[in-house]
Amino acid sequence: xAKLWGTRFKGNSDLLADQFSCSITYDFRLAKYxxxxxxxxxxxxxxQKIIPSSDAAKxxxxxxxxxxxxxxxxxKTNPKAEDVHSHVQDVLKKMIGDSADKLHTGxxxxxxxxxxxxxxxxxxxxLLVELISLVQKAIVKFAQKNHSVIxxxxxxxxxxxxxxxxxxxxxxxxxLERDKERLLDAYKRTDxxxxxxxxxxxxxxxxxxxxxxxxxxxxxVSNNSMDSVSDRDFVIELLSAIALLGVHFSRVAEELIILxxxxxxxxxxxxxxxxxxxxxxxxxxxxxxxxxRGESAKLISNLNEVLVLMKGLPLTYNRDMQLDKTPLFEAxxxxxxxxxxxxxxFISLKLGNAKTLQDQSFFSVDAMEYLIKKGVSYREAHDxxxxxxxxxxxxxxxxxxxxxxELKAYHPKFESDVKHLFNPKMSVKIKKSxxxxxxxxxxxxxxxxxxxxxx
Ligand code: ARG
Numbered sequence: 001x002a003k004l005w006g007t008r009f010k011g012n013s014d015l016l017a018d019q020f021s022c023s024i025t026y027d028f029r030l031a032k033y034x035x036x037x038x039x040x041x042x043x044x045x046x047x048q049k050i051i052p053s054s055d056a057a058k059x060x061x062x063x064x065x066x067x068x069x070x071x072x073x074x075x076k077t078n079p080k081a082e083d084v085h086s087h088v089q090d091v092l093k094k095m096i097g098d099s100a101d102k103l104h105t106g107x108x109x110x111x112x113x114x115x116x117x118x119x120x121x122x123x124x125x126x127l128l129v130e131l132i133s134l135v136q137k138a139i140v141k142f143a144q145k146n147h148s149v150i151x152x153x154x155x156x157x158x159x160x161x162x163x164x165x166x167x168x169x170x171x172x173x174x175x176l177e178r179d180k181e182r183l184l185d186a187y188k189r190t191d192x193x194x195x196x197x198x199x200x201x202x203x204x205x206x207x208x209x210x211x212x213x214x215x216x217x218x219x220x221v222s223n224n225s226m227d228s229v230s231d232r233d234f235v236i237e238l239l240s241a242i243a244l245l246g247v248h249f250s251r252v253a254e255e256l257i258i259l260x261x262x263x264x265x266x267x268x269x270x271x272x273x274x275x276x277x278x279x280x281x282x283x284x285x286x287x288x289x290x291x292x293r294g295e296s297a298k299l300i301s302n303l304n305e306v307l308v309l310m311k312g313l314p315l316t317y318n319r320d321m322q323l324d325k326t327p328l329f330e331a332x333x334x335x336x337x338x339x340x341x342x343x344x345x346f347i348s349l350k351l352g353n354a355k356t357l358q359d360q361s362f363f364s365v366d367a368m369e370y371l372i373k374k375g376v377s378y379r380e381a382h383d384x385x386x387x388x389x390x391x392x393x394x395x396x397x398x399x400x401x402x403x404x405x406e407l408k409a410y411h412p413k414f415e416s417d418v419k420h421l422f423n424p425k426m427s428v429k430i431k432k433s434x435x436x437x438x439x440x441x442x443x444x445x446x447x448x449x450x451x452x453x454x455x
Pocket of ligand 1: 023027083109110113317319321322323
């Protein structure tokens with residue numbers, strides 16, 4: 001296939017070098033954006049009288065045919081093409097003849113690839129944000145269904161205090177909301193139209209970049225042609241948001257894995273998302289969640305790859321930048337899959353058969369705050385409850401069985417009403433602070449999220 005730059009070259013390029021530099025195998029998926037961008041460009045060239053309207057009309061109708069083939073999935077790639085831009089140009093020329101030669105006026109592949117990738121990233125961000133909302137919705141529904149369930153919460157993976165399950169679930173929803181915010185924030189800086197920066201310095205032709213930006217739905221045009229063709233920050237920002245999303249889901253996956261073991265038994269993961277063992281017939285393994293946890297390693301390295309790729313590059317375009325595509329596409333594809341699977345996980349998640357919460361040490365902070373409310377200092381209260389907890393463990397003595405005299409032996413400010421505190425329901429109920437696990441507050445949060453997400 002003829003190269004877009006072949007004329008001034010002596011002889012043919014090396015076959016292995018061609019193979020090595022070819023990007024069509026991975027940038028073919030940008031064809032849709034290449035064509036949509038080119039339609040806007042050709043229409044602008046005609047409007048500005050840079051090319052005749054008759055040529056532009058042929059170009060646009062040819063490109064529209066290609067676009068409909070892309071949409072139907074019948075547009076074929078050509079492994080001999082150097083990249084997606086050369087391929088579209090080549091197919092167009094075969095379709096409409098010499099008018100196709102006028103399409104590349106006032107632009108270069110350097111600004112074109114920047115345009116294509118920006119358009120792809122914008123669509124991808126919108127999709128990921130939608131998918132995240134679906135996962136949040138599934139989590140909120142699971143929380144609503146089990147709104148009065150109380151579970152232990154951990155620090156250092158040691159029993160800490162009791163919380164509403166819904167409170168725990170809404171922690172995930174908050175994490176995911178920040179992921180959406182990060183993506184939408186990255187969107188703002190991606191939404192800048194680079195076409196017309198040409199190779200690096202702009203063009204002497206009277207192009208109208210603003211009209212192209214408008215037609216393509218970009219909020220702004222870029223203000224510096226050199227920056228436009230060499231900036232890949234927007235790719236890095238998207239990869240960074242995806243990496244963090246991956247880390248969040250890795251943590252969620254880890255919790256669901258551990259909390260659904262027979263040892264914990266708080267959750268039950270649906271059979272459809274588990275696998276068995278080839279040797280141990282009794283096994284039900286949470287492989288999908290394990291793989292979600294594992295894939296986050298890849299998402300982190302995708303980000304790392306592009307950071308390292310970019311770090312030594314001088315302005316402006318360098319061919320190294322072609323290599324941002326594979327990590328970008330891989331991360332985006334993986335993120336989509338993870339989100340779709342996580343939605344299924346929460347839609348089908350059930351409560352396990354964990355034992356009721358008998359351990360009195362869960363309520364040590366509540367008992368401490370009981371004393372603090374009666375004017376005892378934090379330190380003194382901590383020491384008192386420390387002694388109590390020690391005895392409870394050493395002598396298996398339940399607070400419920402102690403009489404007022406025994407309680408007062410620990411601290412004179414104790415009355416028998418302290419015994420009411422030693423149960424999970426009371427523990428969550430007495431929490432008051434904004435953002436706490438108090439059932440009324442959690443209900444309010446659930447309502448807020450449900451209406452925000454239309455759950
Ligand atoms: N395939 C290239 C990329 O993805 C397109 C730009 C090529 N530009 C060039 N000067 N060789 O970056």
